[in-house]
Amino acid sequence: MLDQGAFDTTDGMTGFEIELNLIDDDARPAMRNAEVLAQLSDPLFQTELGRFNIELNARPRSIAGRGLADYENDLLESLGRAAAKSDSGLVMIGMLPTLTAEHLVLENLSDNERYRLLNNEMAGARGEQFRLDIHGVERLQSVSNSIAPEAACTSVQFHLQVPPEKFDRYWNASQAIAGVQVAVGANSPFLHGRRLWAETRIALFQQATDTRPEELKAQGVRPRVWFGERWITSVFDLFEENVKFFGPLLPFLSDEDPIETLRAGGVPELSELRLHNGTVYRWNRPVYDVAGGRPHLRVENRVLPSGPTVIDLLANAAFYFGLVRQLAEEERPIWSRLSFAAARDNFHAGAVGGIEATVFWPGRGEIGVAELVRSELLPKAHAGLDRYGVEPAVRDRLLSVIDERCRLGRNGASWQTESVRQAESRGLSRDEALHAMLLRYSELHRTNEPVHGWPL
Template identity: 75%
Template sequence: MGKDLATAAFAPVDRVNYRDKVRSCMDALAQMLDAEAFDDREGMTGFEIELNLVDEDGRPAMRNAEVLARLGDPAFQTELGLFNLELNEPPRLISALGAYERDILDRLRRASEQAAKADTGLVLIGMLPTLTADDLVLANLSDNSRYRLLNDEMVGARGELFHLDIRGDERLLSTSDSIVPEAACTSVQFHLQVAPGRFARYWNASQAVAGPQVAVGANSPWFHGRRLWAETRIAVFDQATDVRPDELKAQGVRPRVWFGERWITSVFDLFEENVRYFPPLLPIMDDEDPLKVLTAGGVPHLGELRLHNGTVYRWNRPVYDVMDGRPHLRVENRVLPSGPTVVDLLANAAFYLGLTRQLAEEERPIWSQLPFATAADNFHRGARDGIDAVLHWPGKGEIAVTDLVRSVLLPKAGQGLDRFGVSPDDRDRLLGVIDNRCRTGRNGATWQTSAVREAERRGLTRDEALHDMLRRYRTHQETNAPVHTWPL
């Protein structure tokens, strides 16, 4: 979530000055886009992989500071909860997906060895099924000043308790006085570097495929002992960080966890919406004058705009960054949960990256045929129903997501991976994982659900069944066999 920030008390004038500074950043961004000042290389990706820490009984282990100290690896950072870590894999060419898999496995193996010295295990899973409400309290917020500030500002903006009301196979009603329940949501984010002139095509394509993407990759069916959505993480993240009381919802105020409301024609549209619709949460300014830097021939970092952008939680987020003195743009795809295995994660990446590339290249774009509201509905259907979802797709009408993926989307993903230069062996192996999930009807969410039900049939209580499932999940995860091959 970015660099540590010193604790601060914000006065009204701070927010006014910050808003002015963000607008200066927007002016600088517009000038840079007009001048074509950006790195226009494509075909680069990077991953952020969030992890859960557990003790020997499968309970959340509040030890991320101790584990980080033992790791001594800057690629690992804290996340919101004391039981979370984040692994930041450095960017590389998409054509090297096979090497990426080996490097992630190697880094996680070394991390697991060090974590074990703190009596802690690492788990890649969308939502840790052994979490309870007692774990998701302010005392278990990570020791990072930004998290504390963010919590305080969101709690203040909300002005009342946060409410969860999630209806799936079962129903959950819960309240919290902090944003810490968000820490239950562990995800993987794929970063896709895109040339500015083509950014809108890639973002629109990413939005169009979010429904099928989350449906086949769902891995978060359990929360607080209840079977909710296939990808409950979507609903929890949405509600646990919603700073709008009911009155603002009724007025149509937009949520900070946002799918969006329209197709775009430029990356500027997204940054402009973020500034127009969302008040600043962390009005902290640096000393840079972005317009002066630009006039002097430099590259501004646009710190205030980037900080503000980081507090608007789009499922596909625009990212401005500077590397080696050159600015570039990325789509940050935030749709998917962590896990179940590294090979599953890479298969999800191959499906997303290849499919998005192909759809972005097509002469008649999918977003000219698919209403935006339908894409948003597909996203929520995919999250709720997972691999059993029925979605709407142009030329197909209402279609089972498994049929849509196998007959339409996987061939396009293969073409897109070819365009990126991925080897045929890696292409076929990784997309084959997605195909076999659809063929068998088994992804992380269905395996977890079936494993718990099987344990309950053996006479275990729900709590015992969840612990038993997690124990078996961890055993299978260590093999790196794709989840569709896991026995029950």
């Protein structure tokens, strides 16, 4: 299909998936997603892995003109409607700080056959308990018999449709900036009462779904949550790696013969390829899909946590879409000057340190993320949004949120951390401080004021 030029080459179509947490009046996780979805009766809201999670899928659109502003209005309307209909609180946050190990058990997986089968296959492949050992400001060690701890990770995924002949450039650019993205957007500093990484979701997702027993790790078998190991020259490289390095987990077969469908002039669904791709958890995932009778390719950017607000989420999206577009179009691409190992190290540094992280950047050496963003990357994001035809007022409003976040050194993770520190200094226990912080967070995130301006 790549050789035949079969793909849609439309530029700038995008989509969002936003994962949400359900809480009760005491800020504890509410295991009620089936009931909440029944109350909402809205196809834009879907189930997620844990019974305290749901997902909101925004309607795809171009970001040209006022597309990003239209996203904001639609998301605010959908969330407002959901809050009015639901008797559980909805919170956009990378991880619920009030979750405990007792919440993250097999019984609290959503009532969905696919999730149960996925758990059985991954646990069977592992052959032993899943172990967590996260070293951060504090340390967390725990074990689980299931993949349920993964449900603590609530994220946002940005989808960007790209022409197949440019897919490698957009994926490489996405990988190159992943560390900066996660640093600026970090919003997950607490798990099981411990302060860990600024974006602890990254470490938890990697460890909670690792199907490799120790002997396979020692042999160099790749983890299913994977940054990757090289720059690519075609989207084919990624699907080829999926088949080469990872065994299928879900044994579902389609009746379609894709070669015969293609020969008959049709568009194959490639169901097995897509299902398998969904169980290889790349931070930037290739997506094959069919819309309007034509196949297309997307980069699914998966590095960021949910929240803190819709305006913060849209600012993160504008920064990503604009910066990736500009880097992908540059004559001397960033990946020709940045080693893949350095990009991977930046990703780790950004997840651990958040907005205070230091990363390596060509021509700048070791540099603070906030300084790099303000001095070099925001102008590139500005130029990239211009290439997409984003209305200047929309562009400037959203990118100014990123600028102020970096100027003040405050994102969701730093706000949460400082709020808990202040509460503890007033004599509250860690558990009490986390509950008080989450209740305040839940109140403030409904205002749609960007997190850098939230009071402590």
